[in-house]
Amino acid sequence: MTASPSPLRPSALALLITAVAGGAFSTAAVAAAPSSVGTPLAWFSGSGVLLLSVAAFAVTWSSCTARMRRGLISELRAELAARDGHIARMIADAARDTAAHTAERSRLADEHAAALEQLTQAHAAELEGLAAAQSASRERLAGELRRAQSGRAAAMAAAANAAGRMQALATGMLADLREMEHRHADEDVLTDLLHLDHRTAQAGRLADSIAVLTGARSGRRWAKPIVMESILRGAMGRIGGYQRVRLHSTSDAAVAGHAAEGVMHALAELLDNAANFSPPTAEVHVYVEEVPAGIIITVEDSGLVMSEVQLRRAEQAVTAESLDLAGLSGTRLGLAVVGRLARKHGLTVSFRPSARGGTGALMMLPQELISRGPAEAPAPGTAAPAPAPAIPAQAAAP
Known part of the structure; x- marks a missing residue:
């Protein structure tokens, strides 16, 4: 589109010409008129010249604008046509491109459908x-799993059978030893019998585990x-380091008969760990505290201080739902036994640093296991099912 000339120049030229011509004519008329009408005539002619000049400017502007717009319209029409x-x-x-693309897409779709098929x-x-x-693999794995489970069940059954026989044997040996203790009054013989009694009690604890x-x-x-008191001393009598255990208990409470063996066994495992992981001359202290929720038995040693990670692992060992017998050894074996007994009887077991420099193990017995009624101490020498092993004479007053 070409640029149109501006209508300002011709309009200004028309204004100038009209003003000059009108001014000359008005000047001549005023000069020729009498002096009495000169002034009104001058104002009237000046006003007329001004109006005429404005009219000339407007007419010229409108004409030029119209001509310019007609040119623009013509150019726009030509451009629109183009x-x-x-x-x-x-x-x-x-x-044409769409038709070609449609044909190509149809061909590609056919090829894609054939390739996809x-x-x-x-x-x-x-x-x-x-x-x-x-x-086939699942069937083979299922068969192997069934055989493994069958083998594991057979092994567990064999171990349970062997454990039962060991329990019966240990119980019978304890009964025989206690009968011998009552028959023999010789101090040397009695000391040997008490030593055998204590060793047999430890073997019985292992069979129970x-x-x-x-x-x-059990x-x-x-x-x-x-x-x-009998629970605490019965647990002492099942460990090797019983002479280093010191009891601090004034509780007259009793443990329900159905849970007494489990509590005694779990406490024996905790005492055994405390004695084994303490210096040979260090004492292990046992405290009994009655609280509204039940009874808390605390076992404190002055051995190695367990780190936070070791404390968490110990608590995981006593709270784990599943049990892998293949990885159990040493302390973990005893803690696994404590965990099984805790779940069975509703016990709560936790660990903390001991004020004596070692580790403290806390076992809480719920109120459901506590009795305030008539209680008894296990009578030594009874037939199976036998009570807890008798405490050697050296442990009677630690």
Whole structure:
């Protein structure tokens, strides 16, 4: 589109010419008129010349603007016609491209469908082969798992059977030893018998631990509650370092008969750990505290201080739901037994740093296991089911 000339120049020229001509004519008229009408005539002619000049400017401006607009309209029409032609050509080209693209897309779709069908068939065949292989593998693994479970169950049953026989043997040996203790008055013989009694009690605890881990029943049962003093001393009598254990208990409470053996066994494991991981001359202190929730038995040693990680691992060992017998050894074996007994009887076991420089183990007995009624102490020498092992004379007053 070409640039149109501005209407300002011709309009200004018309204004100038009109003003000059009108001014000259007005000046001549005023000069020729009498002096009495000169002044009004001058004002009137000046006003007329001004109005005429403005009219000339307006007419010239309108004329030039109209001519310019007619030129612009003509140019716009020509440009629109050219653009319409270009758009028509573009539409025609797009239609041809669309038709070609549609044909190409149809051809590609057919090829893609054929290739997809081939791939689907090949994949289906491969999946069938994999499914057959997986089915065979699952069947084989299921068979191996059944055989492994059967072997594990057989091993657990054999271990439980062996543990039961060891329990019965230990119980019988304890009964025999206690009968001998009553028959022999010789101090040397009695000392040897007490030593054998203590060693047999430790073997019985090991048999009980195996029975607990394999799910077998313990051979000891009492019909009446057992006083706390007997529980504590019975646990002492099952460990090797009983002479280093110091009891601090004034509780007159008793533990229900059905749970007395489990509490005694769990406490013996905690005492054994405390004695084994303390210096040979260090003492292990046992405290009994009655609280509204039950009774807390605290075992404190002055051995190695357990780190936060070790404390967490110990608590995990006594709270773990599943048990892997393959990885149990040493302290973990005893803690696993404590965890099984805690879940069975509703005990709560936790660990903390001891004020004596070592580790403190806390075992809480809930109120459901506490009795305030008539209680008894296990009578030594009874037939199976036997009570807790008798405490050697050296442990009677630590």
